[in-house]
Amino acid sequence: MSHTIIKKQGLARNIFMMEIKAPLVAQKHQAGQFIILRLHDKGERIPLSIVDSDKEQGTITLVIQVVGKTTKEMERCNEGDSVLDIFGPLGKPTLIHEKGTVVAIGGGLGAAPLHPILKALKKAGNRTITILGAQSKENIFWEVKMKALSHDFHITTDDGSYGEKGLVSAPLQRLLQEGTKIDRVYCIGPVFMMKAISNLTKEYKIPTIVSLNPIMVDGTGMCGGCRVTVGNDTKFACVDGPEFDGHQVDFDELHKRLQFYTKHEEFAESHLEKERHQCKLGDFNNEKE
Secondary structure, three states, X not given: OOEEEEEEEEEEOOEEXXXXXXXXXXXXXXXXXXXXXXXXXXXXXXXXXXXXXXOOOOEEEEEEEOOOHXXXXXXXXXXXXXXXXXXXXXXXXXXXXXXXXXXEEEXXXXXXXXXXXHHHHHHOOOEEEEEEEEOOHHHOOOHHHHHOOOOEEEEEEOOOOOOEEOOOHHHHHHHHXXXXXXXXXXXXXXXXXXXXXXXXXXXXXXXXXXXXXXXXXXXXXXXXXXXXXEOOEEEEHHHHOOEXXXXXXXXHHHHHHHOOOHHHHHHHHHOHHHOXXXXXXXXXXXXXX
16 A cells, blocks of 8 residues: 655755655554654665644654655655555554643754644643754744744754754753753653753653654564663663653663664665656666666
8 A cells, every 4th residue: 555645845954744645544643653664665664753643634744854865765755656655653652641841852853753742742731841952043843833832932053043052951951940840851852962851850850751763673573673771671662662761761872773774874875876766656766877
C-alpha cells in the first residue's frame, strides 16, 4: 500500500513539512509516537515523529530536516508522489499527568514532535510554558502555532538573531531562580541539550521527560539497534520509549552510539547524486550516470 503526499511545505532552512495519506496510522496516533518510513523499494528505513494527525482526512504530518540520503530524497518529492511504506504508530504515547505547570522545551527540529505533546498538555488543563531554541532566526518554525498553545513563551537563538541570545537552559534557569513552581519538564532536541536540561532539573528535583531518537531499524525491539541505558537497565527506544526519565538516561553512551554509522551515512549521501529516481511507487531507476 503506497501513501500519497497530500501537502509539502518549506518551514525553515533545510526543514520542510509533509502531510501524507496514512488513514490506519492517523486513526491510532497519540502524542509522542512515531513511524518508520521507507521511501521506495531500495530505500532505507528511517524513524520520523508524527507531529500531527487528522483522523477524518486520514493524514499524518511529518516535519523533516535534510541531513542525509533519505531526507534529501524526500526533499525532492512533490505533492501527488507516493511513499512506499509507513509503519506505525510506534512507541508508547506520552503520559499526560494531572493539571499543573509544565515546561515544554524544543531544540531545533525538536519543536516539531513537541507540538502534539504541548497540545495534549494544554487540553488536559495544564499551564504550559514553552521554550524553543535554534541556531538562528532562519531555523525557527511554528512560532505562532506553539505560542497559541502556551501561557508563557520564550525563544532563544545561539547567535542572538532572534529572541534571547543563548541556550534554552537560560530561560528555564531564570524561571527556577524566580521561584516558579514547575511540576514537570518535557524536553526534545539534540542529545547535549537534553543532557543539560536534565542535569539542571535534577538539581531542583523536577521530573523530566526526554524523547530519544537513537538508531532504529525494525521498530519492534528485535534488532536491538535502538538500545539505550536508563538507570541500570537496558531499554529499547522503539518499544519502551521513545520517552524516558531524563535523570536516568546515559546521554554519553547515546551520543557515542549515534556516531556508529557516520561513515556509512556519508558514503550513502555522497553516492546519492549518482542515482536517479522519482518518489512515485515503482518508478525507481538506478541507472548510472
